[in-house]
Every structure is written in structure tokens, then in C-alpha cells.
Amino acid sequence: MNKIDSTTLYYGSLVTPVAGSLESYKALPKAALCVSNDTGIIQWIEEDVHASGLQDVMLKHGILAEDASIVELKPGEFLLPGFIDTHTHAPQVPNIGSGQEDELLNWLAKTTFPTEAKFADVAFARKAYASAVRRIIDNGTTTCCYYGTLHLEGTKVLADIVHQYGQRGFVGKCNMDRNSPEYYVEPSAKESLLRTEELITYIRSLPSGSHATTPNALVQPVLTPRFAISCTSDLLTSLGELAASDPSLTIQTHISENASEIAFTKSLFPPTSLPGQTSETTYAGVYDAFGLLRSNTILAHAVHLEDSEVELIKERNAGISHCPTSNFNLRSGWAKVGVLLDKGIKVGLGTDVSGGFSPSILTAVQHASIASKVVALSAPPSASTHPSSQEQTQAHTSTSTPPFANRQLPIATLLYLATLGGAEVCNLAHRVGSLEVGKEFDALVASVRDDAGNPNLWGIDLEDNVKGDVGREELQGMVERFLFCGDDRNIRRVYVRGKLIGGKVWNAGGRV
Ligand SMILES: Nc1nc2[nH]cnc2c(=O)[nH]1
Ligand SMILES: [Zn+2]
Numbered sequence: 375m376n377k378i379d380s381t382t383l384y385y386g387s388l389v390t391p392v393a394g395s396l397e398s399y400k401a402l403p404k405a406a407l408c409v410s411n412d413t414g415i416i417q418w419i420e421e422d423v424h425a426s427g428l429q430d431v432m433l434k435h436g437i438l439a440e441d442a443s444i445v446e447l448k449p450g451e452f453l454l455p456g457f458i459d460t461h462t463h464a465p466q467v468p469n470i471g472s473g474q475e476d477e478l479l480n481w482l483a484k485t486t487f488p489t490e491a492k493f494a495d496v497a498f499a500r501k502a503y504a505s506a507v508r509r510i511i512d513n514g515t516t517t518c519c520y521y522g523t524l525h526l527e528g529t530k531v532l533a534d535i536v537h538q539y540g541q542r543g544f545v546g547k548c549n550m551d552r553n554s555p556e557y558y559v560e561p562s563a564k565e566s567l568l569r570t571e572e573l574i575t576y577i578r579s580l581p582s583g584s585h586a587t588t589p590n591a592l593v594q595p596v597l598t599p600r601f602a603i604s605c606t607s608d609l610l611t612s613l614g615e616l617a618a619s620d621p622s623l624t625i626q627t628h629i630s631e632n633a634s635e636i637a638f639t640k641s642l643f644p645p646t647s648l649p650g651q652t653s654e655t656t657y658a659g660v661y662d663a664f665g666l667l668r669s670n671t672i673l674a675h676a677v678h679l680e681d682s683e684v685e686l687i688k689e690r691n692a693g694i695s696h697c698p699t700s701n702f703n704l705r706s707g708w709a710k711v712g713v714l715l716d717k718g719i720k721v722g723l724g725t726d727v728s729g730g731f732s733p734s735i736l737t738a739v740q741h742a743s744i745a746s747k748v749v750a751l752s753a754p755p756s757a758s759t760h761p762s763s764q765e766q767t768q769a770h771t772s773t774s775t776p777p778f779a780n781r782q783l784p785i786a787t788l789l790y791l792a793t794l795g796g797a798e799v800c801n802l803a804h805r806v807g808s809l810e811v812g813k814e815f816d817a818l819v820a821s822v823r824d825d826a827g828n829p830n831l832w833g834i835d836l837e838d839n840v841k842g843d844v845g846r847e848e849l850q851g852m853v854e855r856f857l858f859c860g861d862d863r864n865i866r867r868v869y870v871r872g873k874l875i876g877g878k879v880w881n882a883g884g885r886v
Contacts, residue, residue, distance in 0.1 A: 382443045385444060389401045390793075391789055406428060408435065416815050458792070479632070507532075512865060515735060518544075520543055520546065522598075542593070601627055601639075603642060614665035623670070626695075630683070631704075673692055674694075676709050694722075696723055696742060698741035699725065722792075723739065814872070818877070830864070
């Protein structure tokens with residue numbers, strides 16, 4: 375009989391956020407984690423396993439050595455959940471690093487729209503998307519929320535590539551029927567809707583892949599009204615009707631990114647123009663009036679939210695994609711992530727390429743830390759005079775957790791935002807976002823060493839602690855250096871649902 379490995383066993387250091395705990399994460403220097411090759415689901419995890427006891431642990435779980443492949447992590451390597459990018463624009467990858475002097479609306483007109491228009495050419499789209507998605511995967515992103523362009527065929531190609539490469543993701547075609555250049559605008563709300571419906575049908579008919587026992591599709595469609603400015607009321611009305619007819623359909627859009635954008639939005643949608651709206655318009659109120667603000671809506675930016683919008687977003691249980699690289703780069707401002715977390719609003723990270731100049735969630739982590747330090751530095755001397763902070767203090771009196779408003783984000787919170795927080799925003803936290811029994815194995819093997827095994831992170835190269843066995847604190851030290859100084863050179867393996875789909879090892883044909 376042919377030998378069929380039914381499980382893969384990973385043995386080494388493991389770090390993972392834990393649901394409900396933003397202040398600490400699990401760091402296990404000697405863990406064994408078992409994944410079913412059939413389903414890609416984590417079967418069991420054992421802590422404190424010494425190499426000499428590995429066989430016994432396997433036997434305890436009824437696994438014979440000959441039925442399992444064993445991936446033993448090397449010194450300096452550790453497992454962590456895959457990164458979740460809750461907001462990026464695949465057709466803007468060719469623009470990374472250009473148009474860096476403009477604010478949002480000028481940057482869209484001068485830099486973004488001309489490039490996106492090129493995706494009318496399907497051959498160009500195929501080439502650009504193949505390179506973009508490969509790069510995003512190799513940076514450790516296992517789930518990605520993609521904006522395509524307004525083109526149906528080009529966006530189908532994007533979905534094909536994400537599907538073919540085995541990444542988990544949401545793919546949407548931009549809806550934009552006004553306030554866009556004549557060379558890059560949809561002819562009518564009706565056309566925009568028809569193309570959107572066609573894309574949804576197309577993505578839902580992509581084959582579900584080799585995991586017949588885990589049939590939920592890795593690639594899903596997402597409704598993508600670009601932002602309120604680019605959509606007529608007719609278009610938002612029909613998108614809202616489509617969303618109402620399909621509660622499972624995820625929605626993504628931009629909100630409250632830039633001061634001029636907000637003013638323009640309010641001028642386009644006076645209260646009298648909004649169904650059921652009597653009070654003064656807010657940006658979130660516009661989406662809500664059209665039925666586009668709900669528990670599977672992903673709102674990118676949320677830099678300048680009014681208090682009433684924060685309440686509305688919480689009420690609707692929509693999620694926020696925090697995109698700090700883009701927010702600094704386009705001079706938009708900085709989101710008050712701590713206030714959102716204190717409210718219990720779902721928050722993840724987004725690269726927002728090419729408003730953001732990096733496709734790596736690690737860069738977003740670094741800038742999320744800096745954004746929170748800017749918030750802390752600009753907080754009033756007595757944070758308790760800040761109304762939302764006062765509220766938060768009350769909200770937190772029942773636990774020992776201090777409020778996040780006005781304080782810099784801890785390392786554990788940054789790791790959370792990059793992984794489990796993103797999964798919550800995408801409503802995927804029951805499947806991915808942390809390394810837990812019963813979840814699908816979307817994971818990375820990160821390393822503080824290069825291909826030749828030499829330490830390659832600042833500081834680590836001077837230390838002597840990544841030779842072999844590491845303790846919990848050393849592991850946490852490696853994680854912090856990785857989050858702040860790491861990049862794609864430190865991403866060895868990228869797994870989605872148990873399958874190796876990228877990273878240094880994958881690119882070397884599994885040989886390194
Ligand atoms: N950052 C960003 N904001 C937007 N608002 C509308 N379109 C865009 C875009 O492409 N990038
Ligand atoms: Zn964006």
C-alpha cells in the first residue's frame with residue numbers, strides 16, 4: 375500500500391494571539407501542532423514538548439510516525455498566524471512609491487486613476503495582478519481584501535489569480551459612476567450593478583479546490599462601492615438592494631479618510647437626499663441610509679470619525695481597517711484606534727497600497743505603533759477629561775485592562791490587529807486569525823535568520839540567543855524585533871488551509 379501522510383506535525387516555537395485578550399499573547403517555545411492534510415484544520419496543539427517526547431505525544435494522539443510528515447522548525451524560526459490585510463488595491467501595486475507628495479483627491483486624479491484605467495487591457499491586468507498577488511503572499515498575507523478596478527474582465531482575472539495561488543481573499547470590482555475622469559468611469563448605475571452581479575456569480579463558481587471536506591470557498595466576492603463620492607444615489611440604492619437580498623455578501627468601502635473628501639461627501643448627500651435621514655449628514659450615515667453599513671462591512675481608514683459615527687458603526691457591528699502607512703503618507707491624519715478598541719469595534723490592519731507604500735502588514739504594524747504613539751503624545755494632559763476616555767474608564771472598571779484611548783498600543787495588540795483582529799473584521803475569526811484547535815491552518819513560519827542561517831534582524835545579529843533552544847522571553851524578544859524590523863526576507867513559509875503557498879522556502883522549491 376502506498377504511504378499517505380494524513381497529518382503534518384509542526385514542531386518548534388509558536389506564537390498566537392488569544393481571542394478576547396488584546397494585552398497578551400501566547401508564546402510557546404516548544405510546541406507541537408498537528409494539521410490534517412485532508413481538511414487543513416488544526417487537530418491538536420501540545421505545549422512544552424521536548425524533542426525526546428515527540429513520539430510519545432504523537433502516540434497519545436493515535437498518530438504513527440509513518441502517517442505524518444514532520445516539519446521541525448530551525449533555530450530562529452517560529453510559527454504564527456498568517457497576516458490579514460483588510461484593505462488593499464491590487465491594481466495600485468504598480469504605483470507604489472509614486473505620487474508621494476499629494477493628498478487623497480489630487481493623488482487619485484493624478485496618480486491612481488490613470489494607472490487603474492490601464493487594467494481595461496486584460497493581458498496587462500494578468501501580468502500586473504500575477505506579480506502583485508505573488509508579492510503580497512510572500513510578505514505573509516494569507517487573507518487579503520482586494521479592490522480591483524471598475525473593469526469586470528480584469529477583476530475576474532484578479533480573482534482567478536488569487537484562487538490559483540491558493541490565497542484566501544475577498545475580490546471586488548469598484549463601483550464608480552460619477553466624480554471620476556471620463557476615461558475611467560462606469561456609464562451608468564445599471565451597468566455598474568450588472569457587472570457587479572456578474573462578478574459575484576463568476577467568483578462563486580470558481581472550483582472549491584482540493585479540500586472537498588472543507589468546502590467553504592477561499593475566494594469570495596465583495597461589494598466595493600469605491601467611496602460615497604464616486605457613487606450616485608441610484609448606484610448606492612441598487613447596491614443596498616443587492617446587499618439586502620444577500621446578507622452573506624461582504625461589503626468594503628472607504629470612510630472618513632481626508633478632510634476635503636469628507637466635506638465633498640457631505641455636500642453630495644445633504645440630509646434631504648438620504649432615505650430616512652433627517653439629522654445632519656455624517657459619512658457613516660450615508661452608507662447606513664443605503665443599507666451598506668452592517669456586520670460584514672469593512673470600512674477603511676476611519677481617521678476623522680465623529681462620535682455619533684463611532685456609535686453607529688458599533689451598533690451595526692461593522693469593522694474598521696486601520697491603514698496607518700497610507701494615512702501618514704497621504705497626509706490624511708491618524709485614526710484613534712484605541713477609542714475604537716475600547717468601544718469593542720472590530721479593528722484590523724490594511725496596507726492600502728498604494729496610498730500605503732508597502733504591501734507588507736509588517737509595515738502597517740510599525741506604523742500602527744507610531745500612530746498610537748502620536749495619539750498618546752497629542753492626548754490632553756489629563757486623559758480623563760477626554761469624553762470618550764472617561765467613558766472607556768467606566769467601561770473598563772470591571773476588568774483590570776486599562777483603556778486603549780490615549781495610550782500607545784502594546785506589542786500584543788499590534789500582533790492581534792495583524793491577525794485575529796483582521797479575521798474579526800472579515801468575519802472569519804471562527805476559521806482563521808489564531809493558531810487554535812479547530813481552526814484552519816493559515817500560518818507563517820517566520821525567522822530571524824536568512825537562508826544561510828545567519829541572524830538577519832537588527833540587534834538579533836549581535837545576540838547569541840537564537841542558536842537553538844529559546845525560552846519564552848527570548849521568543850517574545852524575537853517576535854518584537856520581527857514585528858518592528860522584519861520584512862519579506864523573514865517570511866520563510868506561508869500556509870493557507872494547511873497548504874504551502876509562498877515564502878522564501880516555497881520560492882526556493884521547498885529546498886531551503
Ligand atoms: N486611500 C485611498 N482612498 C480612496 N478613496 C477612494 N479611492 C481610494 C483609493 O484608491 N485609495
Ligand atoms: Zn483604499
